[in-house]
Amino acid sequence: MDDPQKSSSPAENTPRRLRFIGSFNHSLDNKGRLVIPQPFREKLGEKFCIAPSFDFKSIAVYPTEMWEKRNETYERLGNLNPALNRYLEQFYALSFDEQTCDAQGRILLPVNLRSKILSDEKEVEITGANDHVRIVAATISQTGWESFRQELPNLLELIGGMEQGEH
Numbered sequence: 001m002d003d004p005q006k007s008s009s010p011a012e013n014t015p016r017r018l019r020f021i022g023s024f025n026h027s028l029d030n031k032g033r034l035v036i037p038q039p040f041r042e043k044l045g046e047k048f049c050i051a052p053s054f055d056f057k058s059i060a061v062y063p064t065e066m067w068e069k070r071n072e073t074y075e076r077l078g079n080l081n082p083a084l085n086r087y088l089e090q091f092y093a094l095s096f097d098e099q100t101c102d103a104q105g106r107i108l109l110p111v112n113l114r115s116k117i118l119s120d121e122k123e124v125e126i127t128g129a130n131d132h133v134r135i136v137a138a139t140i141s142q143t144g145w146e147s148f149r150q151e152l153p154n155l156l157e158l159i160g161g162m163e164q165g166e167h
Helices: 038-044 064-077 082-093 111-117 138-166
Strands: 023-027 033-035 048-052 059-063 096-099 106-108 123-128 133-137
Touching: 023 033, 038 059, 048 064, 048 082, 048 111, 059 064, 059 111, 064 082, 123 138, 133 138
Parallel strands: none
Antiparallel strands: 023 123, 033 106, 048 059, 048 096, 059 133, 123 133
16 A cells, blocks of 8 residues: 555656745945845855846846756857847846855846946845846836736736636
8 A cells, every 4th residue: 555645746746946036125235236135045046147137127136047048048049140149249248147145145236237227226126037036226117017007907808818718
């Protein structure tokens, strides 16, 4: 007879994927350092990558594993594509790997990346973005929230239609 305590479902044997969720408001200090909230620090690990987000509207902080997956995706798309090469030139110029938190849990946002993405903004929102941490200027975040609120009825209708299609 099987021992019920020793049996496990396939889901229990699957490693749990790290998901960054939640939202925190913080300020950059005069040196461009930012406290990363503890739940995010734990998931980022000891070393991580700081880069522009896909759309260059915010700063993304990737765990090393997710950073490597993103790079593998770009490599699969091919280096012979001129549009991709143009994008990657800027993306990699503003990307910094092997980054760490200091003893106070702060990261230093590199000046070039910070000035191009955040401009002079000191107030930021740090949000979970599923597979990475997103850092966006508080004013941009507020504008995004207002836009989302306006789009919400249409989004809910679309989601409802998708759910009905599953049945």
